[in-house]
Amino acid sequence: MLGNNPIRQQEMSDGKILWVQEIFHSLQGEGPFAGKPAVFIRLSGCNLRCFWCDTDFESSNWHPSCDEVVENSRDLAGDTTKLAVITGGEPFRQNIAPLVERLLEEGLEVQIETNGTLWVELPENKRLHIVVSPKTAKINDQLRRRATAFKYVVSADNCDPADGLPLMSTQSEGEKSNIAKPEPDVPIYVMPLDEQDEKKNRKNIAAASEIAQKYGHSLTLQLHKIIGVR
Numbered sequence: 001m002l003g004n005n006p007i008r009q010q011e012m013s014d015g016k017i018l019w020v021q022e023i024f025h026s027l028q029g030e031g032p033f034a035g036k037p038a039v040f041i042r043l044s045g046c047n048l049r050c051f052w053c054d055t056d057f058e059s060s061n062w063h064p065s066c067d068e069v070v071e072n073s074r075d076l077a078g079d080t081t082k083l084a085v086i087t088g089g090e091p092f093r094q095n096i097a098p099l100v101e102r103l104l105e106e107g108l109e110v111q112i113e114t115n116g117t118l119w120v121e122l123p124e125n126k127r128l129h130i131v132v133s134p135k136t137a138k139i140n141d142q143l144r145r146r147a148t149a150f151k152y153v154v155s156a157d158n159c160d161p162a163d164g165l166p167l168m169s170t171q172s173e174g175e176k177s178n179i180a181k182p183e184p185d186v187p188i189y190v191m192p193l194d195e196q197d198e199k200k201n202r203k204n205i206a207a208a209s210e211i212a213q214k215y216g217h218s219l220t221l222q223l224h225k226i227i228g229v230r
């Protein structure tokens with residue numbers, strides 16, 4: 001989208017019908033489950049507009065039922081894939097509670113990838129993992145309590161000397177911001193920003209590696225891009 005997406009507010013329904021960009025099988029490329037085979041459920045629309053966002057979550061006219069999403073996920077997972085990743089766009093923009101419950105009932109691990117600004121009440125479950133990748137100064141209070149990992153996109157020259165985490169706005173290029181900090185004792189992953197430019201990307205990988213070593217965070221790369229899968 002590269003910063004061109006319309007900003008869409010949270011739209012709460014009963015969650016029986018969802019707006020979905022795509023469902024596909026691949027390897028999880030980043031974060032706590034990096035390297036694991038997974039079914040990805042990409043939900044449409046986002047309430048933010050990050051200037052570097054390179055994901056298409058707006059071009060779909062598909063509005064499947066929750067049942068259909070679960071059936072597709074089950075078919076793609078087969079007997080060997082144990083992880084479903086709900087991503088976007090921003091997943092919490094829609095009522096994903098019924099979908100999460102159904103996927104858990106299927107016996108899957110469920111990972112939600114969120115920008116941290118919205119929340120939908122979800123069941124407590126050891127197989128539910130919420131990875132918060134803060135993009136603004138505030139994290140939703142209820143979500144903050146349920147975060148199981150934090151993931152920050154870092155780049156060269158964008159690093160708080162106190163903790164190595166980013167300082168610059170994700171919404172306006174070149175502006176400083178107070179990107180929300182993680183909860184204590186929750187794992188932190190740092191991932192280099194992909195600027196679609198080899199030279200800049202090399203600098204960002206070096207910066208992320210240095211930050212991880214200096215501040216004790218975990219480095220995560222976008223494995224799916226490196227190995228050339230979706």
Ligand code: SF4
Pocket residue numbers: 005046047048049050053054055088089090115135
């Ligand atoms: S929050 Fe995520 S999906 Fe939304 S615009 Fe930013 S990077 Fe893209």
